[in-house]
Amino acid sequence: MPCVSTHGVIALRCLIALTLLSAGWAGERPALAQEPQVVARSSRVAEEALNVRAVTYNIRYNNPGDGENAWPHRKDWVGELLMAKQADVIGLQEVLHEQYKDLAERLDGYESRFVGRDRGDERGEGCPIFFRSERFEAIGYETLWLSETPTQAGSRGWDAALPRIVTHLKLRERQTDRILHVFNTHFDHQGEEARRNSAKLIHDLIRDKAGAEPWVAMGDLNALPESVVLGNLLGAENEPPTFVDAREVATEVVGPDSTWNGFREVLAERRIDFIVVADDVRVSRLVIDDQSREGRFPSDHLSVEADLVFSTSN
Numbered sequence: 001m002p003c004v005s006t007h008g009v010i011a012l013r014c015l016i017a018l019t020l021l022s023a024g025w026a027g028e029r030p031a032l033a034q035e036p037q038v039v040a041r042s043s044r045v046a047e048e049a050l051n052v053r054a055v056t057y058n059i060r061y062n063n064p065g066d067g068e069n070a071w072p073h074r075k076d077w078v079g080e081l082l083m084a085k086q087a088d089v090i091g092l093q094e095v096l097h098e099q100y101k102d103l104a105e106r107l108d109g110y111e112s113r114f115v116g117r118d119r120g121d122e123r124g125e126g127c128p129i130f131f132r133s134e135r136f137e138a139i140g141y142e143t144l145w146l147s148e149t150p151t152q153a154g155s156r157g158w159d160a161a162l163p164r165i166v167t168h169l170k171l172r173e174r175q176t177d178r179i180l181h182v183f184n185t186h187f188d189h190q191g192e193e194a195r196r197n198s199a200k201l202i203h204d205l206i207r208d209k210a211g212a213e214p215w216v217a218m219g220d221l222n223a224l225p226e227s228v229v230l231g232n233l234l235g236a237e238n239e240p241p242t243f244v245d246a247r248e249v250a251t252e253v254v255g256p257d258s259t260w261n262g263f264r265e266v267l268a269e270r271r272i273d274f275i276v277v278a279d280d281v282r283v284s285r286l287v288i289d290d291q292s293r294e295g296r297f298p299s300d301h302l303s304v305e306a307d308l309v310f311s312t313s314n
Helices: 006-023 064-069 075-084 097-106 192-210 228-234
Strands: 050-058 089-093 110-113 129-132 136-145 165-173 179-186 215-220 243-245 273-278 282-289 303-310
Touching: 050 075, 050 179, 050 215, 050 273, 075 097, 089 165, 089 179, 089 215, 097 110, 110 136, 129 136, 129 165, 129 179, 165 192, 179 192, 192 215, 192 228, 215 303, 228 243, 228 273, 273 303
Parallel strands: 050 089, 179 215
Antiparallel strands: 050 303, 089 129, 110 129, 136 165, 165 179, 215 273, 243 273, 282 303
16 A cells, blocks of 8 residues: 555655755755855766765764763774775765764765754754765755655654655766766654655655766665565656666675674664665675674674766766
C-alpha cells in the first residue's frame, strides 16, 4: 500500500517544483546565505571520463553516554580513516557542529559545508559534504528538509520522529569546468512513511537539480536494500529505475554486506548506508570498511566507498 495518497504525492511533487522554480537554482538556497557568485566560464568539453571517489559515513553523534566509544576517543581515528581514503567527495551523517569543526581541522585539503537540521544554523545534527578543494570548487549549495515544506528550516515530515535533511552541493571541476552534483542525507530512524516519502522527494530533487549532469547521492537510509524505501529512491515505483545501488553494479566489491556494528560486531545483512548513481555510471570498486582495533570500531556504522566513472562530460 502506498504510504500517501496519489493526490498527496502529486501535491508534494508540485511543491518541490514550485520550490525549485522560486529558487531559480543558480547557486541559491532559500533562507540561507548564498555562495559567492562565480563568474561564468566557457565550458571545455573533456574527452576523458570523470573519475570520482565518493565516501559516505555515519560517524555517530557525540553522545557522552557511549563511554569509551564517545566522540573524544574516536575523532582522531575517524579523521585518519577519512584522510586515508583519498576521496574526492565525502558525505557524513549525525554530525554535530563541534564534530564538524573537529573533522574540518583534520581533513587537510578539503572544503566543506554544514547546516544543522534543527533551525538551519549550527544547531542539531548536520549532513555535511567535504570535497577536495584543489580539484573542485563549490558553485551552489542548499539544505532542504525532508518534509511537506522542504524550505522551512526545522520542519518535520510525515511520521518522522525528528527533522531530517538533505544537503545538495554543486561542484565545478577546476581544470575542465565539468559539473558534479552531490546529495547527502539521513532518513528518519522511526517513521516508515517519512522514509518512503523522503526517498521520493530526493529522487525528484536529483532529477530536477542535476538533470543530465553527473551526480552521486549517498547517506544513511535506515532501510535495507529490499525495502520500498530504496525502491522509491531508485525510482522503481512510478517509472523505470534509472538510478542504481552502487554495490549491486560494482565490478569489484570488498567488505561485508552490512554497514552496522553498534560498536560491538558487524551484524550480517544489515546494510542501511548507500551510494546511489545513475544507471550509466560505471562503479569500478565498492568498499564497505569494517576495520577495527582491539574489538573497537571508529563508529557504530561502517563507511562505504565507491570509485565512480562518469562517461558523460559537460
